[in-house]
Amino acid sequence: MTDHVGREQSCLAIGALHALYGDSHVLQGVSLEVARGEVVTIIGRNGAGKTTTLRAIMGLLDKRSGSINVWGRQVIAEPPERIAKLGVAYVPEERGIYATLDVTENLLLPPSVGPGGMPLDEIFRLFPNLRERRRSQGTRLSGGEQQMLAIARVLRTGARLFLLDEPTEGLAPVIVQQIRNAIDLMRKEGHTILLVEQNFRFAQRLADRHYVMERGRIVDMIARADVASQAARIQAYLGI
Amino acid sequence: MATTSAGPVQSQTRFSALFAGKLRVPSIAIYAAGLAVLAVAPFLAYPLFLAKILCFCLFACAFNLLGAVGLLSFGHAAFFGASAYVAGHALKVWGLPFELAALIGTAAATVLGVVFGFVAIRRQGLYFAMITLALAQMIYFLALQVPFTHAEDGLTGVPRGYILGLFNLNNLYVLYYTTAVIFLVGYFLIYRITRSTFGQILKAIREKEPRAISLGYRVNDYKLLVFVLSAALAGLAGATKTMVVQLASLTDVHWSTSGDVILMTLLGGSGTLLGPVVGAVLVEMLQFYLADSGLPIQAVIGAIFIVCILLFRRGIVGEIEHMLASKRGESLS
Amino acid sequence: MSLQILSGQLLVGLINGSFYALLSLGFAVIFGLLGIINVAQGTFYMLGAFGSWMLLNYAGIGYWPALILSPVIAGAVGMALEKTLIARVYKLDHIYGLLLTYGVMMFIQGMFVYWFATAGRPYPVPFDLRGGFDLGFLFLPKYRAWVVLASLIFCFGTWFAIEKTSLGRTLRAATENPQLTRAFGINVPALLTFGFGAGVALAGFAGVLAAPIYSVSPLMGGELVITVFAVVVVGGMGSILGAIVTGLGLGVVEGLTKVFYPPGANMVIFVIMFIVLLIKPAGLFGRER
Numbered sequence: 001m002t003d004h005v006g007r008e009q010s011c012l013a014i015g016a017l018h019a020l021y022g023d024s025h026v027l028q029g030v031s032l033e034v035a036r037g038e039v040v041t042i043i044g045r046n047g048a049g050k051t052t053t054l055r056a057i058m059g060l061l062d063k064r065s066g067s068i069n070v071w072g073r074q075v076i077a078e079p080p081e082r083i084a085k086l087g088v089a090y091v092p093e094e095r096g097i098y099a100t101l102d103v104t105e106n107l108l109l110p111p112s113v114g115p116g117g118m119p120l121d122e123i124f125r126l127f128p129n130l131r132e133r134r135r136s137q138g139t140r141l142s143g144g145e146q147q148m149l150a151i152a153r154v155l156r157t158g159a160r161l162f163l164l165d166e167p168t169e170g171l172a173p174v175i176v177q178q179i180r181n182a183i184d185l186m187r188k189e190g191h192t193i194l195l196v197e198q199n200f201r202f203a204q205r206l207a208d209r210h211y212v213m214e215r216g217r218i219v220d221m222i223a224r225a226d227v228a229s230q231a232a233r234i235q236a237y238l239g240i
Numbered sequence: 241m242a243t244t245s246a247g248p249v250q251s252q253t254r255f256s257a258l259f260a261g262k263l264r265v266p267s268i269a270i271y272a273a274g275l276a277v278l279a280v281a282p283f284l285a286y287p288l289f290l291a292k293i294l295c296f297c298l299f300a301c302a303f304n305l306l307g308a309v310g311l312l313s314f315g316h317a318a319f320f321g322a323s324a325y326v327a328g329h330a331l332k333v334w335g336l337p338f339e340l341a342a343l344i345g346t347a348a349a350t351v352l353g354v355v356f357g358f359v360a361i362r363r364q365g366l367y368f369a370m371i372t373l374a375l376a377q378m379i380y381f382l383a384l385q386v387p388f389t390h391a392e393d394g395l396t397g398v399p400r401g402y403i404l405g406l407f408n409l410n411n412l413y414v415l416y417y418t419t420a421v422i423f424l425v426g427y428f429l430i431y432r433i434t435r436s437t438f439g440q441i442l443k444a445i446r447e448k449e450p451r452a453i454s455l456g457y458r459v460n461d462y463k464l465l466v467f468v469l470s471a472a473l474a475g476l477a478g479a480t481k482t483m484v485v486q487l488a489s490l491t492d493v494h495w496s497t498s499g500d501v502i503l504m505t506l507l508g509g510s511g512t513l514l515g516p517v518v519g520a521v522l523v524e525m526l527q528f529y530l531a532d533s534g535l536p537i538q539a540v541i542g543a544i545f546i547v548c549i550l551l552f553r554r555g556i557v558g559e560i561e562h563m564l565a566s567k568r569g570e571s572l573s
Numbered sequence: 574m575s576l577q578i579l580s581g582q583l584l585v586g587l588i589n590g591s592f593y594a595l596l597s598l599g600f601a602v603i604f605g606l607l608g609i610i611n612v613a614q615g616t617f618y619m620l621g622a623f624g625s626w627m628l629l630n631y632a633g634i635g636y637w638p639a640l641i642l643s644p645v646i647a648g649a650v651g652m653a654l655e656k657t658l659i660a661r662v663y664k665l666d667h668i669y670g671l672l673l674t675y676g677v678m679m680f681i682q683g684m685f686v687y688w689f690a691t692a693g694r695p696y697p698v699p700f701d702l703r704g705g706f707d708l709g710f711l712f713l714p715k716y717r718a719w720v721v722l723a724s725l726i727f728c729f730g731t732w733f734a735i736e737k738t739s740l741g742r743t744l745r746a747a748t749e750n751p752q753l754t755r756a757f758g759i760n761v762p763a764l765l766t767f768g769f770g771a772g773v774a775l776a777g778f779a780g781v782l783a784a785p786i787y788s789v790s791p792l793m794g795g796e797l798v799i800t801v802f803a804v805v806v807v808g809g810m811g812s813i814l815g816a817i818v819t820g821l822g823l824g825v826v827e828g829l830t831k832v833f834y835p836p837g838a839n840m841v842i843f844v845i846m847f848i849v850l851l852i853k854p855a856g857l858f859g860r861e862r
Contacts, residue, residue, distance in 0.1 A: 028858050058756050084758030096753040100745045110741070110757035157757070312668050359850045368611050370802040371850065377799045378843040385836050495799065499675060506672070507692055519677070539683025545676025547667050549660055 007151055009035045009122045010072065011161055012057070017058045017066035019049075026052045029066070033132035034161075034194055041195040041203040043143070044213035045239050049092055050125060050196040054163045057194075058090045070161065087114045093166045093196075095150040097138040099107035104134045110157045116189070117158035126182055127152050128211035143144040151182050156181055161192045168202050174204060210238045261468035270514075278420050288484065293524045294416075294423045296483035300504040301430050302473030307510050308434050309466045310446035314369045314498050315376025316474050318356070319349040321493030322379055323475030328395040328488035330390055338403050344477040349475020350468060352379070361460055373495060380493045383508030387505075394489030398482055414485060422480050426473050431513060433469065442466065496538075503541060506548050509555025518556055558570040579710040579832055580711040588717055588786065590674045590723030592618075597799060597804040598728055599775035602735075603807070603814040605748045609659060609670035613616030613678040614801055615794030617773035620647045621780025624683065626696050626789040636699035640781050648770035649775025655769040661763070686790035693788035699819015720782045727778060728817045735813055744768060761857070774811070803846040809859020819857065 003204065012034040014049050019027035033118065034040045043048045056064050059080040068076045084090075089110075098106055106129075107120065125133035127148040133141060147167060154162060164183075168176045178200075182205055186193060197203040197222050203210065204227050210236075212220040222230050281290050303316045327345030330336045336344070360371045383389045390396075407414045433439055445450045445459050453459050482488045491497060500523060508519025513517035526544075530537045547554070552561055596614055603611045624643030628634040634642065654677065662669045671757040698716045735741035747754045747761045747768075755761045773804065780794065786792060800823075808819030823842045831838040 051589055060756060079762075080752070080759045081758050084756055090753075090756045092753065092756075096747050096750060100744050100749050101742060107753075109742060109759075111759060138590050152756075153835035187830050291654070314671075344613045359847055362850060362854045366671060369668065369671055369808065370610060371806060371846070373799055374806065374843050374846055377803075378840050378847075381839045383841075383844075448666075495796070496679075499679070502672065535689035536683040539680050539687060541675045542679025542681070542683055545679060546658065546673060549673045549676060550658065553665075553669070 003016045010069065011036045011038070012068040012194060013067070014053075014057070015067040017053070017056060017064065017068065019052055019061050019065075020054060020063035021192055023059065027056060027064075030056075030212050030213070030216070030218055032218050032221075034192055035185070036192055037190050037204050037207045038193065041182070041197050041207045041210045041211050042213050042218075043197065043200060043203060043234075043238060045237075049216040050213050051165055051218075052196070054090065054092075054165050057081045057083070057163060058088065060090075063170060084159075085113050087158070088163065089113070089154035089157060089161070089162040091154055091165060091167060093147045094170065097141065097146045097149055098141040099137065101133050102137050103141070103149060105131060106138055106154060107134075107153055110153055112156075112158050114158035114160060116160075118155040119215075120156070121151045123155060123206045126155075127178065127183065134144040140194075144171045147171060147175065148182075148213060151179065155182070155186070159191075161188060161194070163194050166198060167195070168197065168199050174227045180206065198238075200234065210234075246413075248470045274514075278424075282413055282416040285410040285482065289528070291419040291484045292417045292481065293411075293486060293521055295421045295477050296501075296504065296524055297479035297517045297520040298423045298480070299474055299542075300501050300508070300520040301427055301513070302477060304435065304505045304510055304513075305430055305466060305470040305473065307505070308439065308442045308446065310449075310468070311464050312369050312502070313360075313372040313467075313470070314495070314502070315356070315372035315374075315379075316501055317493050317497035318372075318376035318379040319352055319471040319474040320478035320481075320497065320501075321383065321488070322352055323349040323489075324482045324492045325383065325395060325480035325488065327479030328398045328482040331401065332398045334389075335399075335401075335403065337401050338409060338418075338483055341483070342476060345479030345482070345536050346472050346475040349478065350472040350496070353468040353471025353475075354464075356465065357464045357471070361463045361467060362445050366566050375499065376406040376493070376495065377500060380490070383490060383493045385415060389488070389490075392490065394487055396487055398486040398488065400483050400486065410485065419480055419484060422476065426476060427513075427517075429473070433466075434513070448509045454470065480537075494565045500541070500543075503545055503548075503557070507544065507554075507555055509558030509561070511554065512557040515557035522556075575694065576710040578631050581639045582828045582832045583825065584711065584713065584828075585831070586715060586788075587721050587823040588824070589827060590821040590824020591721050591728075592655075592783060592797070593800060593804050593824050594728050594817045595779040596776050596783075597771035597808070597816040597820040598731055598813065600798075600801050601805055601810065601813055602731070603769055603772035604810060606744060606772075606814075607655075607659070607670075607680070607765050607770075608667050610674065611769075611772065612671060612674040612798055613681065614776050615796070615798035616678045616681045616775065617647050617651060617776040618783070618794035618797060619682070619685070619791060620650065622696070622779025622784040622787075622789045622793060623689075623780075624777065625784050625790075626694055626858040629696065636697075636781075640778070640857075643781045644774040646775035647780070648774030651773035652766050652770035653683070655766045659769065678795075682791055682795055687761050689791055691790060691792050693790040693793075695788050696784035697783040700774075708743070716785060720786070722726075723782060724779070727775065732813050732817065733823070758840075798844055803842045805845050805856075807849045807856060809856025812858040815856065815858030 010033060015031050016026050017030040018025070030049070030053055042053060044050055052061065055061050055066055059075065059078055064076060066076060067074065070083065070086050070088060073086065075086070101109065107123070130146055130152055132149055133145060151167065166178050180202070183193060195203060195207065208224050210222045211218050212222065214237070222234065227234070299320055303313065306313050315532045323345035326348040327341040330341035331338065332345050356372065359370055363371060384391055385509065391460060400415065403409055403414065403418050407417050434442070441457060441462060443459065445462055449459060479493060504519035504523045505516045506519070507522055508517065509515025527537060530540060596618060600611055600614045603609055621643050624646050625636065625639035628639045628642060629828050656672060658677065659670065662673055677703055702716040702719050705712055730737055735744060743759060744764065747759065751761045781792070804820045804823055807823065808815035823845065826845065827841055830841040
């Protein structure tokens, strides 16, 4: 299920992606495309392979085959550090806040991968809680603060393609709002976002398109304009 | 840690996975052939040398028993050597017959096994290996200082005496067959331990310890029991060795002996019962031939270690079993 | 038992403790970063000492340049080893890493014994550090004071680098979560190589410091690594500071034991390890890994 996005416009293009996690054939031929500046989500039930797809893009999966193009460059066989240096940032579902580093160290750790990274004071303006907690050890933060930190970390780097895995999972509405603001800001900057999100309400207000994933394959794609009319189908996909 | 990708570590690569799946039982034919070889060997080669090799075969098998619960000890020389000294002292100074000396030596190794095991079992994997090495080093230093060992000179001229009061162990054939019987008894014991229900429990502990714990098994008790058994059999090997070569020395408690027995098991195949036997034969023969060659023995052993770890983890018998199993269309992992 | 004997042994204990600390520190860095038990840590100590000896006798390069050159060479050898051999076992059960470094230790030590035989070769105390200070209760040789000072500087310098600098921050991140750290664009494999090199360079540095004291032999350091095991088990495997403090402390304890109960001196560290394992298995400074 691909959109025909022109090559110059293509930020991310995946074709026939197969991946193994241990012995299980998790991705069975995933194909999708994301144009520059788009916000696209992958929705689907648990276990469909959404997280695995993001990890595959980031090069964090050993056994993958197929084609992954980032800004026209084939990265299927590249190690994660090279993919990151192309300007790709990954915010994992578990957030990955380093326990042995404090908040400021967590923020400063990721190196710059492109121009236009958000300076530290602007980040603190976006997420005031982080300024308060900037000397706390990573483990001392609440779930919401960790999520904010995880996003703030990658905003600093100058990345232009963001892979976000369940950024609002388990968070209070007031934090979800802050995250929405951050994503809006990223979009205004012209960045591209691929979002995995179970919370469809959150996703639908942000995304231009939604890919539906089921059992390791993309089975459908729903554009923003069609969301209202396809509501029943979407609910069926999500098992609600 | 700084290792794997996302995803579980593949079963082939786990050390304990070398014991995984079905431990193929070598067929009756192989065992019959082995017994035949054992019976005629002293007429084909020097019985004294063969007897010494058999001691190390038993030592390696005893060491490998720990692998059944997924543990690797780097200090097994402590049990081997302590028993070697104690049995030697019993033979030479107390003038006891060999059966008693072997018993006392084995008992000493068993006690040491209980004491060390109690402390070492608390940790796993790498820590366990490090701790066993450090504990064994303590025994080495003890051996260096305690007068009855005669330090660098060693306990020499240990008399062999009679076995069961009947047969003169100075007769090399008697010596050989006695040693062979001891080896077979030890091997059989290990065979029974790993084949029984007890062995099944060990396998469960080795492969899915959290599950075994949740099923109510007192895992640490099992590990300790296996550790002590392993130590005891290593002690039996050490006592017998002293009788065979009439010498107990610092080498017996040195860390390089611990390393040697690991190499034997690795080379022969740690997931198998016959592997350590094969490995012990090979390593002993290697050391024998290297001794006169002028080549640096330690460096050669080190090189073999490296090659085995990188390319040959299943070991000889392990590779053979793997090939046979894949021919049969089964998978070992 | 006089103050002289006591302070004399205390000094010996401090010196040994300094070496234990340096070796254990490098060992702990390697274990933290790579998850590998480097049984060859003592071998790199030997290589450092031999390096300085060879630099002096083959190239006429003296102590002070050797103090920098020899550890660098040891580090380079270590990095080559990491890239060619050790990196291959990361995906395996880490017990194989231990066995591999054991093989490396045997090989290198075996080759050096083959080339240089086992007799110790002397290495002269550098001219500037000859003589000593008469403190009344103790004659403190300048060189020995230097050894303790240099070790302390390097130990705490390393600790500082790890805890306070951006490189240290990156190392700590890579230790904790190597995959995610790579996803940020940090070349973790190169960091691991560097980390291994740094860890063995510390051992090499200790070797250069030791050369004038203990004379240079292929067998030096062979059993030192077993003491390092005991030190890190007592101190706690995850802790850099623990390795330093425990190394120094156990060295001093060993020295004191030599005064009060000489036969127990080489065993005391292991006895302490035994007791610590009974009471606090994670080690004195340890966090359960």
